[in-house]
Amino acid sequence: MTAPDLSVPLCGVRLGNPLVLASGILGTSAELLERVARCGAGAVTSKSCGPTPRAGHPNPTVLAWGHGLINAVGLSNPGADEEVRILRDAKARLAPLGVPLIASIFAETVQGFGDVARKVAEAAPDFIEVNISCPNVEAEFGRPFAADARDAAAVTAAVRRAVSLPIIVKLSPNVPDIAAIARAVEGEGADAIAAINTLGPGMVIDTDSGKPILANRTGGVSGPAIRPIAVRCVYDVSRAVRVPVIGIGGVTCGRDAVEMIMAGATAVGIGSAVYYRGPEVFAAIREELRGFMETHGYSDISQMRGLAHDA
Amino acid sequence: MTLDLPTAFRIRDIRDESPTVRTFTLDGAVQAEPGQFVMVWLPRVNEKPFSLVDDAPITLTIARVGPFTEAAHRLRVGDRLWLRGPYGRGFERLARPAVLVAGGYGAAPLAFLARRLRAEGVEVAVALGAKRACDLVLAERFRDAGCSVHLATEDGSLGHRGLATDVAARLLDANPDAALYACGPEAMLQRLAHLCRERGVPGQFSMERMMKCGLGVCGSCDHHGLLVCRDGPVFSADQVLGARGDFPSPCGRA
Numbered sequence: 001m002t003a004p005d006l007s008v009p010l011c012g013v014r015l016g017n018p019l020v021l022a023s024g025i026l027g028t029s030a031e032l033l034e035r036v037a038r039c040g041a042g043a044v045t046s047k048s049c050g051p052t053p054r055a056g057h058p059n060p061t062v063l064a065w066g067h068g069l070i071n072a073v074g075l076s077n078p079g080a081d082e083e084v085r086i087l088r089d090a091k092a093r094l095a096p097l098g099v100p101l102i103a104s105i106f107a108e109t110v111q112g113f114g115d116v117a118r119k120v121a122e123a124a125p126d127f128i129e130v131n132i133s134c135p136n137v138e139a140e141f142g143r144p145f146a147a148d149a150r151d152a153a154a155v156t157a158a159v160r161r162a163v164s165l166p167i168i169v170k171l172s173p174n175v176p177d178i179a180a181i182a183r184a185v186e187g188e189g190a191d192a193i194a195a196i197n198t199l200g201p202g203m204v205i206d207t208d209s210g211k212p213i214l215a216n217r218t219g220g221v222s223g224p225a226i227r228p229i230a231v232r233c234v235y236d237v238s239r240a241v242r243v244p245v246i247g248i249g250g251v252t253c254g255r256d257a258v259e260m261i262m263a264g265a266t267a268v269g270i271g272s273a274v275y276y277r278g279p280e281v282f283a284a285i286r287e288e289l290r291g292f293m294e295t296h297g298y299s300d301i302s303q304m305r306g307l308a309h310d311a
Numbered sequence: 312m313t314l315d316l317p318t319a320f321r322i323r324d325i326r327d328e329s330p331t332v333r334t335f336t337l338d339g340a341v342q343a344e345p346g347q348f349v350m351v352w353l354p355r356v357n358e359k360p361f362s363l364v365d366d367a368p369i370t371l372t373i374a375r376v377g378p379f380t381e382a383a384h385r386l387r388v389g390d391r392l393w394l395r396g397p398y399g400r401g402f403e404r405l406a407r408p409a410v411l412v413a414g415g416y417g418a419a420p421l422a423f424l425a426r427r428l429r430a431e432g433v434e435v436a437v438a439l440g441a442k443r444a445c446d447l448v449l450a451e452r453f454r455d456a457g458c459s460v461h462l463a464t465e466d467g468s469l470g471h472r473g474l475a476t477d478v479a480a481r482l483l484d485a486n487p488d489a490a491l492y493a494c495g496p497e498a499m500l501q502r503l504a505h506l507c508r509e510r511g512v513p514g515q516f517s518m519e520r521m522m523k524c525g526l527g528v529c530g531s532c533d534h535h536g537l538l539v540c541r542d543g544p545v546f547s548a549d550q551v552l553g554a555r556g557d558f559p560s561p562c563g564r565a
């Protein structure tokens with residue numbers, strides 16, 4: 001049998017393997033993005049960037065609570081102007097490695113999304129990922145756009161008008177019908193869908209002081225604890241739309257990545273696993289995935305994609 | 312063993328080291344390597360990184376520089392503070408004479424290192440620097456551990472007038488086989504890293520960057536693609552000076 005081919009096409013861009021660094025993990029600098037690419041990621045996503053600089057929430061912002069992480073980083077970012085410089089630098093470092101760059105953006109308003117997208121496109125990333133699903137800024141921004149099909153569609157349309165780059169829209173699991181949101185954003189021109197952002201929000205209380213530990217009190221839950229929910233969301237979304245899906249949530253090993261692909265994912269996001277296994281996790285999962293394909297006689301990722309749909 | 316969630320410890324003893332620096336000894340222990348740090352949480356205030364001065368009992372030396380450290384200095388014996396960790400890569404102890412260089416509260420992780428090195432029978436010389444005599448901290452701890460202590464003050468009020476780096480250079484002249492271990496202001500670390508490179512001295516440097524998660528995920532403590540919280544806080548001279556392709560993990564060297 002020939003060696004399995006791990007490469008996947010995503011909106012006409014080739015990824016050397018399906019593993020994608022998820023937004024908000026290590027994506028704060030060009031050098032870190034390059035490091036993750038060298039560690040074996042098939043694509044890397046930058047930390048979500050908004051129109052203007054934000055410090056984010058005070059600490060504690062991230063906790064390892066036992067079965068996953070909980071975070072309320074609060075969208076800290078240097079603002080779109082500085083982000084363009086970081087993304088240009090990142091693009092130059094990634095090009096020789098053949099690793100595509102996904103630039104994640106957020107904004108408070110529909111029009112703001114268009115503005116940030118236009119700005120960030122100056123750096124010529126391979127994709128723009130539209131983060132409409134952060135649960136940690138509700139107090140300031142109100143309900144995430146991902147919570148309502150019309151809002152999600154309006155943001156997608158604004159970004160679609162602003163840029164010609166492929167657009168990935170990142171959805172929230174915290175909705176009764178994620179497939180309906182997925183259809184709405186596909187209808188407005190999303191080229192791909194990323195699912196899921198963090199679950200919740202959740203809360204962890206210190207029983208000695210009786211106080212929530214996160215300074216924001218609540219935070220988004222990620223890691224192994226959310227994997228079955230992420231898998232179900234990816235299953236629902238990939239059955240509802242024709243565009244490719246980046247399956248994200250709780251993947252920490254090759255078997256988990258296979259599960260996402262069988263649920264219908266074209267690519268697989270890796271976030272919290274960087275905490276459990278370090279940046280080396282990308283090469284490790286890639287080799288576990290290769291081993292699985294060899295053992296089970298798969299020569300191509302597409303042979304596994306959506307297998308669960310027939311059940 | 313790492314404490315994943317902030318865990319409460321009672322303060323057993325507080326000692327004034329200088330007008331702005333205080334050492335807190337807690338009721339309780341963790342298992343740590345010198346150079347590792349903990350995230351200290353004060354509910355409703357903030358959570359910030361501090362080096363361990365000792366792990367049994369847990370000992371922290373905190374300089375008052377802003378809102379969090381001011382709140383820490385308001386704590387009294389019997390009050391509680393919370394910490395998670397220890398985190399990060401500590402110093403690797405080499406079996407050769409040691410020159411320790413501390414600037415200001417940079418003495419904190421080095422006092423822990425000095426105790427371990429001495430317990431292993433290593434000869435330890437310490438260059439301890441500060442602006443004024445009253446700002447020199449932890450000198451007693453180094454002496455009690457059996458180190459030779461060499462002081463430097465910028466205003467000349469005690470010991471050598473000048474920088475700890477000058478003293479360090481002299482100590483290295485006298486000890487060409489020595490390894491250097493340093494913690495202090497960035498400019499001091501940069502200068503010492505150059506010195507180590509020029510002389511071929513093995514050097515290890517504990518660095519600071521704005522730290523948030525402490526877990527190696529948020530990317531806020533990035534130093535040229537290295538994470539101070541996970542790959543550090545202790546780095547080699549090349550890493551301090553931002554040499555490329557020098558990640559501690561094998562994949563970084565591709």
Ligand SMILES: Cc1cc2nc3c(=O)[nH]c(=O)nc-3n(C[C@H](O)[C@H](O)[C@H](O)COP(=O)(O)OP(=O)(O)OC[C@H]3O[C@@H](n4cnc5c(N)ncnc54)[C@H](O)[C@@H]3O)c2cc1C
Pocket residue numbers: 348358359360361362363372373374375376377378379380381416419420518519520521522523544
């Ligand atoms: C690995 C490590 C070990 C440290 N060990 C010690 C120690 O043993 N003793 C000690 O007194 N201090 C230590 N520090 C520095 C200490 O964390 C800061 O002095 C403290 O966070 C200041 O908080 P603040 O609210 O009082 O002051 P702020 O007004 O918030 O800040 C004052 C200065 O402290 C630094 N600082 C602030 N927040 C952080 C942060 N989250 N991470 C890193 N630096 C920050 C910045 O340089 C800032 O300019 C260490 C830092 C690191 C990264």
Ligand SMILES: Cc1cc2nc3c(=O)[nH]c(=O)nc-3n(C[C@H](O)[C@H](O)[C@H](O)COP(=O)(O)O)c2cc1C
Pocket residue numbers: 022023024025047048062069071073075104131134170196197198221222223224226248249250251269270271272273528529
């Ligand atoms: C510390 C942290 C920060 C995050 N920041 C962002 C962000 O800025 N933008 C975003 O779209 N998602 C962000 N996320 C969500 C992740 O990209 C991912 O969707 C989620 O964590 C689920 O995947 P995981 O279980 O592999 O971590 C963040 C997650 C964590 C843990």
